[in-house]
Amino acid sequence: MTFRLYDTATREVRDFVPLEEGKAGLYVCGLTVQSEPHVGHVRSAVNFDVLQRWLRVKGFDVTFIRNVTDIDDKILSKAEAQGRPWYNLAYDMKRELDRAYAALNVAPPTYEPLATGHIPEMVELIEQLIVRGHAYAAEDGSGDVYFDVRSWPSYGELTRQGIDDMEAAGDADPRGKRDPRDFALWKGWKKATEPETASWPSPWGRGRPGWHIECSAMAGKYLGPAFDIHGGGVDLRFPHHENEQAQSRAAGHPFASYWMHNAWITTAGEKMSKSLGNSLTIPAVLEKYRGIELRYYVVAAHYRSHVEFSFEALDEAAVGFRRIESFLDRAGVTEAGELPAAFVAAMDDDLGTPAAVAVLYDTVREGNKAADPAPYAGQVLAMLDVLGLHPADPAWGGSGGDDQQLTDAVDALVAGLLDQRAAARAAKDFATADAIRDQIKSAGIEVEDTPDGPKWSLA
RNA sequence: GGUGGGUUGGCCGAGAGGCGAGGCAACGGACUGCAAAUCCGUGUACACGGGUUCAAAUCCCGUACCCACCUCCA
The missing domain is CATH 1.20.120.640 (Anticodon-binding domain of a subclass of class I aminoacyl-tRNA synthetases)
Structure with a gap:
C-alpha cells in the first residue's frame, strides 16, 4: 500500500512518491533555542518522529535533518537581559531541548545542524541570489541584504497570497528596502547594540544571517537542491516557509516536493507562550x-x-x-x-x-x-x-538496579502480608482479610486477586 | 483587508454521502466472599437556517461564533 500524506502546498492528500526510489529526504524546522521547551514544541518533534518511524517501516532509507536555530534577535535580547553570552543561553536551552526529546523518546534525526555552523553556506547562497538578480545589498549602508520579492513572480505561492495583500515585514529598517515586503537574508552588525561575537565576516561587512536563509542553506547542503518532505509547525508556513521556498527556487533549486505542517496545542484556547507561565514546560509536566x-x-x-x-x-x-x-x-x-x-x-x-x-x-x-x-x-x-x-x-529509562532491589524488598514484605490474608480467606475470616488488604492499600499498594493468585502493584 | 482552519454525545477525540472509530466517565450484567482486573450490554452526537439527494455530521448556499498566519513563534 502506498503512503499518502496531506501536502499543505496543494491542500490535498497525495501519494508519496520519492524523488529517488526507496529513499526519503526529510527536513523539519526545529526550534529556536531561546527558552525552555513546552508541550507545544514537543508535539512537532513527536509528530515528525512518528513520520520518520513510519517511513522506515515502509522500507524507505530515511535521511532526516532537523535544524537548530541558535542565533536570532530573541536569543540576543534574552541573553542580554540575563547578563550572559548569547551562545551560553542558546547552548543551555539546546541541552534542555535534548532532555525533553529524550524524555519523550523522540529519535535523533540523521543530523541536527546548527545555524551558526553554516554561515559560509548561507553567504554563498546569498551571493548566488544577488548574481541572479533576486537579492540586493541595502543602499543605506546598514550592511543588510534583502531578498527582492518583486523579482520572484511566484512569491506567495505556498500560502496562496498575493504580494499586494500582504502586510510589510517589520524586521528591519524599511528605508533600506526596495519593497516593504522584502525580507532580510543578512543583517548588518549593529555595533551599538549587538555583541561582536554575534557577527561574522561577509562580503557586505560583519553581520549575521536572517532567519529564513539558514534552512535553505542547510537543507541544500544535507539533502541536495531537491528533496522530498519539508515539515514544521503551521505558524511557519508564512513567512518562514514561503521565504525559504522563494529563496531556494530563486537560486535554482527545486526544493521540497511535499510540505507538512502540524497544528497547535493550545491552552485555554490560546497558543502556548511564555505569557501563560511556565506550567507547561516539559520538565514541569514530567514531574x-x-x-x-x-x-x-x-x-x-x-x-x-x-x-x-x-x-x-x-x-x-x-x-x-x-x-x-x-x-x-x-x-x-x-x-x-x-x-x-x-x-x-x-x-x-x-x-x-x-x-x-x-x-x-x-x-x-x-x-x-x-x-x-x-x-x-x-x-x-x-x-x-x-x-x-x-x-x-x-x-x-527502564528499571535500574536500585529499582529492582526496591521491588524485591517490597515484594518480600507484601508477600508476608498476603500469606496472612490468604490464611484468613481460607478460614472465611473476610473481615481480617479485607483489613490486611486495606493496610497494604494505605501504603499505596493495590492488591488484585487473579487466577494465578494475588498480585500487587503501585496504586 | 488578505490567507488558512475549526464548531461532533457528560468529557476527550476520529470520520467525511448510506452499517454509531476509539478512549475516559456513567449505568446494568457476568466473574469475585467483597473488591480489583477483564468481558458483555446500554448513547438516538455532529453550531444554526435553507437546499441537493432515495439517503447528509459528511455535498451546495447563507448565518453565527471561535482560532491561526500576514511581526518572533512548533
Missing part, C-alpha cells in the same frame, strides 16, 4: 506524568488537528494507556509481532494515528478475551513500537 504518557497523549491526536491541552485530558489518556500496559504485563510477551492490516491502512492514510490507536485498543480487547493473548500482545507491541510507545524501550 506529574511519565514521558510515555505524554507522548501517548500527543500521538493519539491527529497531527493536523488542534489539541486543547488540559491536565484532565492528559489524565484520561494516561489511564487509557495504562490499560494497554496492564494487558501487556499479563500477557508477558516481549517479542513484537506483525502489524494488523487496519493499523497499516490507518498510518498510510496521512499518519492516521487516531484510527491506528483505535486498532490498538481493539487488539487489546481481543487479546483480553482470547485464551492465548500472546499473538495479540505481539501485535500490540509492534504497533506501540511504530508509535514510539514501546514500554520496554530503553529510552524510557
Whole structure:
C-alpha cells in the first residue's frame, strides 16, 4: 500500500512518491533555542518522529535533518537581559531541548545542524541570489541584504497570497528596502547594540544571517537542491516557509516536493507562550506524568488537528494507556509481532494515528478475551513500537538496579502480608482479610486477586 | 483587508454521502466472599437556517461564533 500524506502546498492528500526510489529526504524546522521547551514544541518533534518511524517501516532509507536555530534577535535580547553570552543561553536551552526529546523518546534525526555552523553556506547562497538578480545589498549602508520579492513572480505561492495583500515585514529598517515586503537574508552588525561575537565576516561587512536563509542553506547542503518532505509547525508556513521556498527556487533549486505542517496545542484556547507561565514546560509536566504518557497523549491526536491541552485530558489518556500496559504485563510477551492490516491502512492514510490507536485498543480487547493473548500482545507491541510507545524501550529509562532491589524488598514484605490474608480467606475470616488488604492499600499498594493468585502493584 | 482552519454525545477525540472509530466517565450484567482486573450490554452526537439527494455530521448556499498566519513563534 502506498503512503499518502496531506501536502499543505496543494491542500490535498497525495501519494508519496520519492524523488529517488526507496529513499526519503526529510527536513523539519526545529526550534529556536531561546527558552525552555513546552508541550507545544514537543508535539512537532513527536509528530515528525512518528513520520520518520513510519517511513522506515515502509522500507524507505530515511535521511532526516532537523535544524537548530541558535542565533536570532530573541536569543540576543534574552541573553542580554540575563547578563550572559548569547551562545551560553542558546547552548543551555539546546541541552534542555535534548532532555525533553529524550524524555519523550523522540529519535535523533540523521543530523541536527546548527545555524551558526553554516554561515559560509548561507553567504554563498546569498551571493548566488544577488548574481541572479533576486537579492540586493541595502543602499543605506546598514550592511543588510534583502531578498527582492518583486523579482520572484511566484512569491506567495505556498500560502496562496498575493504580494499586494500582504502586510510589510517589520524586521528591519524599511528605508533600506526596495519593497516593504522584502525580507532580510543578512543583517548588518549593529555595533551599538549587538555583541561582536554575534557577527561574522561577509562580503557586505560583519553581520549575521536572517532567519529564513539558514534552512535553505542547510537543507541544500544535507539533502541536495531537491528533496522530498519539508515539515514544521503551521505558524511557519508564512513567512518562514514561503521565504525559504522563494529563496531556494530563486537560486535554482527545486526544493521540497511535499510540505507538512502540524497544528497547535493550545491552552485555554490560546497558543502556548511564555505569557501563560511556565506550567507547561516539559520538565514541569514530567514531574506529574511519565514521558510515555505524554507522548501517548500527543500521538493519539491527529497531527493536523488542534489539541486543547488540559491536565484532565492528559489524565484520561494516561489511564487509557495504562490499560494497554496492564494487558501487556499479563500477557508477558516481549517479542513484537506483525502489524494488523487496519493499523497499516490507518498510518498510510496521512499518519492516521487516531484510527491506528483505535486498532490498538481493539487488539487489546481481543487479546483480553482470547485464551492465548500472546499473538495479540505481539501485535500490540509492534504497533506501540511504530508509535514510539514501546514500554520496554530503553529510552524510557527502564528499571535500574536500585529499582529492582526496591521491588524485591517490597515484594518480600507484601508477600508476608498476603500469606496472612490468604490464611484468613481460607478460614472465611473476610473481615481480617479485607483489613490486611486495606493496610497494604494505605501504603499505596493495590492488591488484585487473579487466577494465578494475588498480585500487587503501585496504586 | 488578505490567507488558512475549526464548531461532533457528560468529557476527550476520529470520520467525511448510506452499517454509531476509539478512549475516559456513567449505568446494568457476568466473574469475585467483597473488591480489583477483564468481558458483555446500554448513547438516538455532529453550531444554526435553507437546499441537493432515495439517503447528509459528511455535498451546495447563507448565518453565527471561535482560532491561526500576514511581526518572533512548533
